[in-house]
Amino acid sequence: MRATGVVVEHNPFHNGHLYHIKESRENTGADIVIAVMSGNFLQRGEPALVDKWTRAQMALNGGVDLVIELPYVFATAQASDFARGSISILEAIGCSSFCFGSEQGTIEPFINTYELITSQKESYQLLIKQFMQTGMSYPKALNEAYATLTVNKESSSYVDLSKPNNILGYHYIESALQMDAQIQPVTIQRIVAGYHDDIEEDQSIASATGIRKAIFDDASIQEISQYMPLSSVENILKWKSDIGVFGSWQQFWPFLRFTILRMSTNELSTHAEVTEGIENLIKEAAKTSDTFEDFMSVVKSKRYTWTRIQRMLTHIYTGFTWTDLHHHKEPTYLRLLGMTQNGQKYLNENKKNLALPLLSRVAATKDSLLSYDIHATDMYMLGIQSRINPIGMDYRTPPISI
Amino acid sequence: MRATGVVVEHNPFHNGHLYHIKESRENTGADIVIAVMSGNFLQRGEPALVDKWTRAQMALNGGVDLVIELPYVFATAQASDFARGSISILEAIGCSSFCFGSEQGTIEPFINTYELITSQKESYQLLIKQFMQTGMSYPKALNEAYATLTVNKESSSYVDLSKPNNILGYHYIESALQMDAQIQPVTIQRIVAGYHDDIEEDQSIASATGIRKAIFDDASIQEISQYMPLSSVENILKWKSDIGVFGSWQQFWPFLRFTILRMSTNELSTHAEVTEGIENLIKEAAKTSDTFEDFMSVVKSKRYTWTRIQRMLTHIYTGFTWTDLHHHKEPTYLRLLGMTQNGQKYLNENKKNLALPLLSRVAATKDSLLSYDIHATDMYMLGIQSRINPIGMDYRTPPISI
Numbered sequence: 001m002r003a004t005g006v007v008v009e010h011n012p013f014h015n016g017h018l019y020h021i022k023e024s025r026e027n028t029g030a031d032i033v034i035a036v037m038s039g040n041f042l043q044r045g046e047p048a049l050v051d052k053w054t055r056a057q058m059a060l061n062g063g064v065d066l067v068i069e070l071p072y073v074f075a076t077a078q079a080s081d082f083a084r085g086s087i088s089i090l091e092a093i094g095c096s097s098f099c100f101g102s103e104q105g106t107i108e109p110f111i112n113t114y115e116l117i118t119s120q121k122e123s124y125q126l127l128i129k130q131f132m133q134t135g136m137s138y139p140k141a142l143n144e145a146y147a148t149l150t151v152n153k154e155s156s157s158y159v160d161l162s163k164p165n166n167i168l169g170y171h172y173i174e175s176a177l178q179m180d181a182q183i184q185p186v187t188i189q190r191i192v193a194g195y196h197d198d199i200e201e202d203q204s205i206a207s208a209t210g211i212r213k214a215i216f217d218d219a220s221i222q223e224i225s226q227y228m229p230l231s232s233v234e235n236i237l238k239w240k241s242d243i244g245v246f247g248s249w250q251q252f253w254p255f256l257r258f259t260i261l262r263m264s265t266n267e268l269s270t271h272a273e274v275t276e277g278i279e280n281l282i283k284e285a286a287k288t289s290d291t292f293e294d295f296m297s298v299v300k301s302k303r304y305t306w307t308r309i310q311r312m313l314t315h316i317y318t319g320f321t322w323t324d325l326h327h328h329k330e331p332t333y334l335r336l337l338g339m340t341q342n343g344q345k346y347l348n349e350n351k352k353n354l355a356l357p358l359l360s361r362v363a364a365t366k367d368s369l370l371s372y373d374i375h376a377t378d379m380y381m382l383g384i385q386s387r388i389n390p391i392g393m394d395y396r397t398p399p400i401s402i
Numbered sequence: 403m404r405a406t407g408v409v410v411e412h413n414p415f416h417n418g419h420l421y422h423i424k425e426s427r428e429n430t431g432a433d434i435v436i437a438v439m440s441g442n443f444l445q446r447g448e449p450a451l452v453d454k455w456t457r458a459q460m461a462l463n464g465g466v467d468l469v470i471e472l473p474y475v476f477a478t479a480q481a482s483d484f485a486r487g488s489i490s491i492l493e494a495i496g497c498s499s500f501c502f503g504s505e506q507g508t509i510e511p512f513i514n515t516y517e518l519i520t521s522q523k524e525s526y527q528l529l530i531k532q533f534m535q536t537g538m539s540y541p542k543a544l545n546e547a548y549a550t551l552t553v554n555k556e557s558s559s560y561v562d563l564s565k566p567n568n569i570l571g572y573h574y575i576e577s578a579l580q581m582d583a584q585i586q587p588v589t590i591q592r593i594v595a596g597y598h599d600d601i602e603e604d605q606s607i608a609s610a611t612g613i614r615k616a617i618f619d620d621a622s623i624q625e626i627s628q629y630m631p632l633s634s635v636e637n638i639l640k641w642k643s644d645i646g647v648f649g650s651w652q653q654f655w656p657f658l659r660f661t662i663l664r665m666s667t668n669e670l671s672t673h674a675e676v677t678e679g680i681e682n683l684i685k686e687a688a689k690t691s692d693t694f695e696d697f698m699s700v701v702k703s704k705r706y707t708w709t710r711i712q713r714m715l716t717h718i719y720t721g722f723t724w725t726d727l728h729h730h731k732e733p734t735y736l737r738l739l740g741m742t743q744n745g746q747k748y749l750n751e752n753k754k755n756l757a758l759p760l761l762s763r764v765a766a767t768k769d770s771l772l773s774y775d776i777h778a779t780d781m782y783m784l785g786i787q788s789r790i791n792p793i794g795m796d797y798r799t800p801p802i803s804i
Contacts, residue, residue: 254657254784254787255656255657257784258657258660258661258784259660259664261784261793262661262721262781263721264721287780287793287794288791288793290790290791318664319665319666378663378689379660379663379664382656382659382660382663385656388692389690391663391688391689
C-alpha cells in the first residue's frame with residue numbers, strides 16, 4: 001500500500017481540509033492518507049477548539065486513514081521545528097510522499113528557494129539580524145532579507161515567502177532535504193481565502209479562523225454547515241453538548257493569568273520562547289487585564305508576532321521551559337490517535353518497517369517527549385473546567401477507530 | 403496612653419472576640435487595644451473568609467483601636483514563628499502588655515512550663531524526635547514528650563499543652579521571654595466551646611469555625627446574629643453582596659489544583675513546609691480529586707495535621723518557597739490596616755518611639771517581607787474570582803478609619 005502524508009491541525013475540520021485530503025490522495029495516487037496532527041495545543045500557540053481525539057475523529061470521517069499525534073514539543077514550536085517534527089514522523093511511518101497546500105501550487109520554486117538560501121546562508125542570516133535590529137518581528141525581517149536576496153532574480157522561479165502556507169511549505173521542503181528523506185514533496189494550490197477572513201457568504205470554503213469565530217459567536221448550525229462536512233458539524237455539536245465550552249485562551253484566561261501572576265518575572269523567563277525581558281511586559285499586562293483580549297492588546301508589539309506571544313503563553317501555561325525545549329530535537333515514537341480499517345491494514349503490513357515505535361496505548365512512560373503530550377492534555381482539560389475526572393485522558397482513551 | 407496588645411485573626415469577628423477585647427482592656431487597665439492581625443491567609447493554612455480590610459473594620463467596630471498586619475511569613479507559619487512575629491510587633495509598637503485567651507486562665511503555669519522546657523531542652527527535643535519516629539504528628543509527639551517531662555510534677559503548676567489556646571499562649575510567652583521583651587503577658591480564661599464545634603443553640607458564643615460553617619451553609623441572618631455583633635453581620639452581608647463568594651479552599655480549589663498539577667513534584671518540594679516526599683502524595687491526590695474535600699481525604703494522614711497540610715497548600719498556592727521562609731526571621735515594619743481616633747492619637751503620641759517603621763500606605767517596595775503580603779492579597783483576590791481589577795489592592799486601599 002502506498003501512503004501519502006499530510007500535516008494538519010483540523011481546528012476544526014472543514015471543506016478546505018476535505019478538498020486537501022481528496023486532492024492529496026488523487027495527486028499522489030496513494031492508497032491511504034496519513035495525517036500527522038497537533039495535539040491539544042497548536043502551532044499558533046493556542047488551545048485547540050476541541051480535543052485531539054475529537055479532531056482525529058473528524059479527520060477519519062473526512063478521508064484520513066491514520067492520525068498520528070505531532071508531539072507537543074513540535075506542535076507548539078516555530079515553523080522550522082514544527083516542520084522537522086512533522087516530516088520526520090511522516091518519513092518514519094513510511095509515507096512515499098507528503099502533500100501540502102500552498103499559495104504557490106508547484107514544487108520547483110520551493111526547491112530553488114531552498115538552494116538559494118542554503119548557498120547564501122551567511123549573508124541571509126546577517127540580513128535577518130540587521131532587519132530585526134531595526135525593530136522588525138522575526139517573520140517580517142526574514143521576509144525582507146529574502147526580498148533582498150531575490151531582488152534581481154526571475155520571481156516566478158522562487159517561492160513568495162510572504163504567504164503563510166508558502167512559508168510552512170518551505171520549511172517542509174527544508175526539513176525533507178536536510179534529513180535526506182525518502183519521502184517526496186508534493187504541493188497543491190490552496191483555494192481557501194486568507195487566514196484571518198471572517199466567513200463570507202456564497203462560498204463553501206472558509207478559513208478555520210473564520211469558522212472558529214462563527215462557533216464562538218454561537219452561529220447557527222445552518223451557517224457553519226455550509227463550510228464543514230456534516231460529520232464535523234456533528235462532532236462539534238456533540239462536544240458542545242458533552243463539554244459545554246470550547247478550548248480558547250478566553251476560556252483558559254483565569255488559569256493563565258493566575259499562573260503568570262503567581263510567578264516571579266525570573267521564573268516566567270525560564271519558559272520556552274520567553275526572551276529579551278518580555279516577561280516584565282507579560283507580568284504587568286496580566287495585572288491589569290481581566291480578559292485575554294485586554295492582555296494581548298497590551299503585550300502585542302512590532303517586535304513579536306501575535307503567534308509568537310501565544311506560543312510563550314502556551315509554554316507558561318503548561319510549564320514547558322527552555323531546558324525542556326533544548327533537550328528534545330527529534331520525535332521518538334509514533335502515537336496513534338485514530339485509524340480506519342484501511343489504516344489498520346497499512347499498519348499491519350508495515351509494522352516491521354516503521355522507523356520509530358508505534359504507540360497505540362499509553363502506559364506510565366519514561367519517554368519525556370511523550371510525558372509532555374500527556375501533561376498538555378491534562379492542562380487542556382483543566383482549562384476546559386467542565387469535565388469530571390479531567391486528568392489522565394491519555395491513559396484512558398484508546399485510538400479512535402472507524 | 404497605655405496600650406495592650408492582642409493577637410487575632412477575626413475570621414470572622416464574633417462575640418467571643420468582643421469579650422476578649424473588652425476583658426483585655428479591663429484586665430490591663432489599658433487606654434487602647436492594639437491588634438496584630440493576620441492578612442488574607444491564616445495560621446491554619448487557609449484563605450480568610452473575607453479580606454483583611456473587612457476584618458480590620460470588624461475589629462475596629464468591636465473595640466480594637468489599631469489593627470497592624472501580621473506579615474504573611476509569620477501569619478502562615480507554625481505556632482512558634484507565628485507567635486514570635488506577633489509578639490515582636492506588639493513590642494515594637496510599644497504595648498505595655500499583651501493579653502491572650504487560654505484554657506488555663508492564669509500566667510504562672512505558662513512561665514513554669516517555659517522554664518521547665520528550657521532547662522530540659524535537650525531531653526525534651528530527643529523525646530519529641532523519638533515519638534515522631536513512631537509515626538506521630540509533631541503536635542502529638544510534642545504533647546507526649548511534655549507529658550513525660552511533667553509526669554511526676556504537680557499538674558496545676560504547669561500548663562496543659564493538649565489545649566489549642568494554651569499551646570499558642572505558651573509560644574507567646576516563649577517569644578516574649580526569649581526576646582527579653584518589655585511587654586508583659588496577661589491571660590484571660592477562654593469561655594468559648596471547643597474549636598471544631600458547630601453552632602449550638604442557647605449560647606451567645608460559638609467558635610469561628612462553627613460560624614464559618616453556618617455562613618458557608620447560608621444560615622439565616624438571625625442565626626448568625628446570635629453569635630456576632632451587628633456590625634460584623636453587616637460587614638459579612640456587605641461582602642456577600644459586593645463580592646458574592648467567601649474565601650475558602652473550596653472556592654480556590656480550581657486554581658490550587660491547576661497549580662499543583664502544572665508543577666513537577668520537584669518543583670512542589672521547593673515550597674515551604676513541603677517535606678519528606680509528601681509532594682508525591684499531593685500530586686497524586688490532586689489528579690483524582692474534583693473537590694478540595696476529596697483531596698484532603700486522600701492527603702490526610704497520621705504523620706501530618708490537617709493544619710500543617712493546609713500550610714503547605716497555602717505556600718504552593720502563593721509560590722512561597724523554603725528559601726523565602728529561611729530568609730525572613732523578624733518583622734521589619736508595622737503595616738497599619740485600620741485605626742480609631744484613639745488609635746490615631748496613640749500613633750501621634752508615640753511615632754518617635756516605634757521600634758519599626760510605620761507604613762500606612764504601601765508604595766512600590768523593595769522590602770521582600772512586605773512584597774509577600776502584597777502578593778498574597780493578589781493571589782487571594784484572584785481566588786475570589788469575582789472582582790473586576792483584583793490586582794494591587796494593597797496599593798489602592800488606605801487604612802480603615804472609624
